[in-house]
Amino acid sequence: MTLKSFMNDAISPWMKNEGPEADIVISSRIRLARNLGSVPFPIIASGEQLKGITNQVEKNFPGSSKEKFGKLSFLQMSDLNDNEKRILVEKHLVSPNLMNKSENRAVLLSENESLSVMVNEEDHFRIQCLFSGFQLEEGLAYANVMDDWMEEKFDFAFDERRGYLTSCPTNVGTGLRSSVMMHLPALVMTKQLNRILPAINQLGLVVRGIYGEGSEALGNLYQISNQTTLGASEQDIVKDLRSVVSQLIEHERAAREQLWNQSQNKLEDRLFRSYGILSYSRSMESKEAMQRLSDVRLGIDMGIIEDVKGSILNELMVMTQPGFLQQYAGESLKPEQRDQRRASLIRERLKLEEQEEDHDGGGE
Amino acid sequence: MLCQECQEREASLHFTKIINGEKTEFHFCEICAKDKGENLSGGNNFSIHKLLSGLLDTGQALSSQKSGRKTQQPKPDIRCETCGMTYKKFTEIGRFGCADCYTHFDAKLDPVFRRIHGGNTVHAGKIPKRKGEDMHVYREIENLKTEMQKQIAEEEFEQAAETRDKIRGLEDSLKKKGGDAS
Numbered sequence: 001m002t003l004k005s006f007m008n009d010a011i012s013p014w015m016k017n018e019g020p021e022a023d024i025v026i027s028s029r030i031r032l033a034r035n036l037g038s039v040p041f042p043i044i045a046s047g048e049q050l051k052g053i054t055n056q057v058e059k060n061f062p063g064s065s066k067e068k069f070g071k072l073s074f075l076q077m078s079d080l081n082d083n084e085k086r087i088l089v090e091k092h093l094v095s096p097n098l099m100n101k102s103e104n105r106a107v108l109l110s111e112n113e114s115l116s117v118m119v120n121e122e123d124h125f126r127i128q129c130l131f132s133g134f135q136l137e138e139g140l141a142y143a144n145v146m147d148d149w150m151e152e153k154f155d156f157a158f159d160e161r162r163g164y165l166t167s168c169p170t171n172v173g174t175g176l177r178s179s180v181m182m183h184l185p186a187l188v189m190t191k192q193l194n195r196i197l198p199a200i201n202q203l204g205l206v207v208r209g210i211y212g213e214g215s216e217a218l219g220n221l222y223q224i225s226n227q228t229t230l231g232a233s234e235q236d237i238v239k240d241l242r243s244v245v246s247q248l249i250e251h252e253r254a255a256r257e258q259l260w261n262q263s264q265n266k267l268e269d270r271l272f273r274s275y276g277i278l279s280y281s282r283s284m285e286s287k288e289a290m291q292r293l294s295d296v297r298l299g300i301d302m303g304i305i306e307d308v309k310g311s312i313l314n315e316l317m318v319m320t321q322p323g324f325l326q327q328y329a330g331e332s333l334k335p336e337q338r339d340q341r342r343a344s345l346i347r348e349r350l351k352l353e354e355q356e357e358d359h360d361g362g363g364e
Numbered sequence: 365m366l367c368q369e370c371q372e373r374e375a376s377l378h379f380t381k382i383i384n385g386e387k388t389e390f391h392f393c394e395i396c397a398k399d400k401g402e403n404l405s406g407g408n409n410f411s412i413h414k415l416l417s418g419l420l421d422t423g424q425a426l427s428s429q430k431s432g433r434k435t436q437q438p439k440p441d442i443r444c445e446t447c448g449m450t451y452k453k454f455t456e457i458g459r460f461g462c463a464d465c466y467t468h469f470d471a472k473l474d475p476v477f478r479r480i481h482g483g484n485t486v487h488a489g490k491i492p493k494r495k496g497e498d499m500h501v502y503r504e505i506e507n508l509k510t511e512m513q514k515q516i517a518e519e520e521f522e523q524a525a526e527t528r529d530k531i532r533g534l535e536d537s538l539k540k541k542g543g544d545a546s
Contacts, residue, residue: 041460151492166460
């Protein structure tokens with residue numbers, strides 16, 4: 001398989017580096033947790049009860065479509081092999097939890113992969129919308145369409161006082177988790193982020209690394225999301241997150257300017273070194289890859305590195321994960337082999353970019 | 365020290381597991397640890413629900429402290445009649461068993477929610493369309509019942525009878541809808 005055809009299959013719209021503020025906000029995600037009132041939550045429901053739910057979903061949704069997200073397809077997690085499941089996780093379409101407990105678990109996916117509904121994860125349904133760039137309101141609008149559609153078919157557990165009832169008390173009320181993934185290299189380099197993060201926490205928002213709770217912020221990517229789900233409307237929750245993210249964007253831009261003005265040579269040297277290493281290395285661990293890709297991405301965003309597309313970080317941070325590497329290699333790989341494959345995938349990807357440049361230049 | 369899994373990279377994560385007094389040490393590099401983590405189901409959930417259960421437990425301890433000053437006996441545990449989940453189990457796993465747990469544990473939930481949701485205990489967001497429609501009717505019935513009581517107290521029996529008929533009409537419409545749906 002050529003890298004190009006592989007990429008066509010691998011890339012979800014949210015990785016495309018499009019949408020407002022896409023130079024800093026990688027993606028926006030909305031999640032709504034919903035449950036049935038008549039069936040115990042997945043944590044204690046019987047296999048039979050869970051199966052009843054996946055059957056109902058399979059009966060009602062796949063094949064039908066809504067204008068906003070196209071046709072829906074239905075995947076039983078137990079029908080997928082380990083690598084296929086892993087890829088869904090790496091694309092952020094399902095959670096690791098759904099991958100690990102796949103019996104009577106399923107996912108409903110929209111054609112363009114901007115919408116997924118996990119069935120029988122921690123809650124009976126988790127409606128998720130994932131968009132490229134800073135598009136929280138759009139994500140919420142999409143998720144609401146699906147929510148309303150599902151409510152036509154299912155009796156959701158809803159209480160006038162407590163709102164949507166969820167398995168975990170941290171989700172009750174709106175069931176909404178809205179989050180954005182941000183690339184903040186200049187705030188990290190100028191050591192300003194550590195001062196800003198505690199303030200964000202005080203505003204009821206949470207900042208995490210890209211693999212969620214407790215994970216390190218690989219590649220200077222940070223996920224910021226609302227923590228409370230009770231007592232505020234969906235619109236207000238999203239508005240609050242938007243306002244904090246907007247400020248972070250401004251701070252990041254200012255820090256980039258500061259870097260450029262104060263240490264241009266040092267900055268350029270660092271970013272080009274990373275570019276060089278990505279272009280020529282023969283083995284690379286994921287942590288280093290993420291850091292180098294972050295550097296190159298910063299170089300692209302600041303106009304320092306000109307021949308590479310901005311989407312390279314978004315794409316490669318997903319495609320250099322174990323699932324994708326193995327899918328591309330067509331075999332399962334040991335960690336050492338993965339490091340080699342990772343390096344070669346990145347080299348190929350950069351070369352592809354050069355070829356496209358040549359084509360453009362040649363007027364083909 | 366080398367990673368015990370791949371024997372190639374430097375181990376950067378060190379775990380000690382103690383089960384029945386038996387101590388086992390693990391040394392993994394980051395990559396193998398991540399692989400392991402993906403195989404250990406719920407590995408990531410552990411911390412949030414563990415943390416949460418601490419919060420929920422405090423809620424119980426506080427309330428029993430207040431009421432339990434005179435008697436040292438532990439209060440009987442509350443149990444959700446629908447799914448069998450006990451409040452104690454809920455504090456341990458940090459998750460409800462079913463929607464009815466919210467009703468059965470209701471007396472204990474306000475402090476819990478207040479702690480988790482920045483002081484809030486009441487939903488202020490979306491109301492589902494279909495269910496919301498009934499909710500308006502329920503609300504209307506509640507209001508009319510209060511009004512009827514007031515009318516009776518003021519001996520306005522004729523008006524009270526009218527209000528009663530309105531209530532019956534609304535209740536009938538709800539029943540009819542319930543019948544249609546099933």
